[in-house]
Amino acid sequence: MHAKGKFYTLLIAICLLSYVWIAYSFDNQDGQGLWQGCLSKQFLHIPCPSCGTTRSLISIIKGNFFSALQINPLGYVAAIALAIVPIWILYDLITLKNSLFNTCSIALKLVKQKCIYIPLTLLIISNWIWNIIKYT
Secondary structure (H helix, E strand, O other): OOOOOOOOHHHHHHHHHHHHHHHHHHHOOOOOOOOOOOHHHHHOOOOOOOOOOOHHHHHHHHOOOOHHHHOOOOOHHHHHHHHHHHHHHHHHHOOOOOHHHHHHHHHHHHHHEEEEEHHHHHHHHHHHHHHHHHHH
8 A cells, every 4th residue: 555545544544533532532521431531641640732632622512612722722623633634535535636645745844844843842832831730
């Protein structure tokens, strides 16, 4: 399988697993389910930058948009990606194009530029600090 095929297969798998995880977590928010949360938070007692993303997604689904933002802004990034990526994959499959692959390739090249990756890194670090302050 070529790189483009692996890329699309991986994205489909990630989307499907994400939907299953969200559905599972939606019904198990009491903490009594199979998974108890972030490994970093459980073992190191330090939340990771993405801690709360699932809860944020669930808040978005329930229409609690401000709450979702407070829990973790990355929930919005995940929600947008989980809404757009499957439609984009379907579009590429129907039209026999590779527009998602090409767009991601361009985005990766852009992210490698200092003027992009430094602000993005600072945003992730800021989100991590927010999580640490919030959860400790």
